[in-house]
Amino acid sequence: MKNNFLFDVHSHIDLVEEDINKIILQATKNNVQKIISCSTTFESNKKNLLLSNKYPQIKSAIGLYPLNVIELNDNEIEQAFNFFKKNISKAIAIGEIGLDFKYSKNQSEQEKQIEIFEKFIELGKKENKPLILHSRYAQREILNILEKNNAKKVILHGFIESKKLMAKAAENDYYISVGPIVLENEIIQENIINFSLEHLLFETDSPIRFDNNIVFPEKIKNIASKVAELKKTNLNEITKLQTILFNKIF
Ligand SMILES: [Zn+2]
Numbered sequence: 001m002k003n004n005f006l007f008d009v010h011s012h013i014d015l016v017e018e019d020i021n022k023i024i025l026q027a028t029k030n031n032v033q034k035i036i037s038c039s040t041t042f043e044s045n046k047k048n049l050l051l052s053n054k055y056p057q058i059k060s061a062i063g064l065y066p067l068n069v070i071e072l073n074d075n076e077i078e079q080a081f082n083f084f085k086k087n088i089s090k091a092i093a094i095g096e097i098g099l100d101f102k103y104s105k106n107q108s109e110q111e112k113q114i115e116i117f118e119k120f121i122e123l124g125k126k127e128n129k130p131l132i133l134h135s136r137y138a139q140r141e142i143l144n145i146l147e148k149n150n151a152k153k154v155i156l157h158g159f160i161e162s163k164k165l166m167a168k169a170a171e172n173d174y175y176i177s178v179g180p181i182v183l184e185n186e187i188i189q190e191n192i193i194n195f196s197l198e199h200l201l202f203e204t205d206s207p208i209r210f211d212n213n214i215v216f217p218e219k220i221k222n223i224a225s226k227v228a229e230l231k232k233t234n235l236n237e238i239t240k241l242q243t244i245l246f247n248k249i250f
Pocket of ligand 1: 010011012038096205
């Protein structure tokens, strides 16, 4: 079992205010050996690249959060993409990218999100990097765009509300990631029971608040244990499979 490990496929370590050494130590104690830190703004990209350079456990994903994309002009977007192309070899994935139609309702904003999202898909294909996706109120649209652009290596963050869309994602050989919500939400638990372990990853979205506490990557062990219980297997088997999936995807 020594070489098998758990990992956090979606966090924001650049936003953590606590001591990062301590957070990594706690994660390691719980066998969470790799932590993918997703970028949201231009500044956040720089910070995550520095963090991944400093800590071997942290892997950075480069990208722009869909709601931040709306604020940028063409010049700034071009500048950002030049930076991404230059630094992509230092990143493990592209994220957090995608669509958010909950907080962005007007059509021109949504079109802009789609345009940038497609640019990221192209970059991912060219560089063979997985995409870590946000899809709030746009789950159907996300699947359509991914299919249309023949996207490869897709990880859908929090894509756990619709059994039907989850099944579609797995059918396309996309991965979904589930976070701490699976610890207590019975509908989500039911959806996970019906989903294939071969397409399931774990995330914390750290440093998000859950149950009034800030969640850190060590929480992955609880999530994995809960999923083991739901799927009537054990943590060792889950850990073994997660290791295989990490090596396959990244
Ligand atoms: Zn996130």
